[in-house]
Amino acid sequence: MRVVAELKMEDGFEIVEPAEPKVPFVFDSPHSGDLYPSSFLASSRLDSSRIRLSEDAFVDRLFAGVVELGAPLVRARFPRAFLDVNREPYELDPKMFSGRLPSYANVRSLRVAGGLGTIARVVSETEEIYAGPIPVEEALQRIETFYRPYHAALRRLLARTHLRFGQAVLIDCHSMPSTCRSAEARGRADIILGDRYGTSCARILIESAASILRDLGFTVSINKPYAGGFITEHYGRPSRGLHALQIEINRALYMDERRYEPLAVFGEVQRRLTLFARDLVDTPIADGGLAAAAE
Template identity: 60%
Template structure:
């Protein structure tokens, strides 16, 4: 198991030697540095706490800098803090004390236990033995969430200033048993564009086309249309595009042991080809195109 325990890391940007394409890749849920204190406060064992990870997604997209795009990746685990949420989606039942009035306590994600500081991991497994202090929860947001998003904003802003457009690819994974509603289809990939509001339709169609050309089954927006990051940073009328990509974990790990499958490297190579195809496609568009700022 490749999880890391000990002092928590924050995040890092892996930069290309020179950014040559208008893309930013982001892996916010693949962090696997679990601080010892966090593990000691959890009722879950080291395997159970990992159920909410987007396992090794950072490694699957590791060649993005070689193609000319930055890759932002989290080292902190999603179970500790979820940056794909509003900054203050918090469950008051988790805290010993009153939360500030600006906190969103009524979202569906909070109700489901999956707020900014999650209450559960997958399969409704409770994380904590005790309630957290309000100060502890707010500290995670101030010291990790806000710097992470500030970094992501800088990368997107720099890309847009350089190329006249930017394309954020928000990289995630999904359980292998996900099916399309009313069918037996288990997609290999889901492309989310918030039902056409976070990216130009041409980009979504191109992503689907390239994945299907590599032999995968790809669908759009169902059941995952994109989370807070996709919704928040996608402004296609300004040339700011955001796509979420979900990868079926059964393609590359054993979901019981969480160990990589023998064909892990084959999938990584396919995703490198996918990234290259997307970059070539975007290169066809200049600052005056439908993809760029209006």
């Protein structure tokens, strides 16, 4: 965790670009940010450890090797507990705020009901973040200052990639706790791939991803319990040559979940994920493999 007095628009995210784009892939890590504004921490009832429970710590580092393969990597620098860009722009819980939400806010989504809207109410399923209501104006400012520029940059990268290669594939990179309260967590796989139940990318992409990961020694599950969030759903348009695949890495593989520190095997996991990305970007796109499978 890095505490900053103020989080400015230019600090919100970073795009790490290859010297030359070589593959029709874009990788993003929307939940690995660790810049915590001091005012946000002051408004929270959680200590500096509990507030990080929803952070995908080090995921951007795990996938840093994709840049050498010729793919850009977008990484958020603000934490998920502060703002979640893997939601609609205005999934907001009116009970959280002082003041009236705009009429266009989505206040009835399942994610809002679970406390996991664009401005989250909880971390780790039940841990309330805020000591009291926060001003509506503050929530809207976070969305305008950080959410909208993040997605504008992601759209530009995907459009540029599609124009250059005729296809664009977004790999949305996340991590998951090794345990949780749900029964589905028992025997949780090393990696969970999500394609919104076959709607966000061509079948060949997720099948190839699963096969490569298993060959590298990972256990893999598909769509359960994570099928993909807003990013995967929103950007995945296979019929238009736009594909989106979510990948969730079990945190126990690479980090101490209590101390938020990389394990000694971090470099080895990073190496295997770079090998995964190297083989995945060779999935046949130029000959119509993805386009044909999406029809």
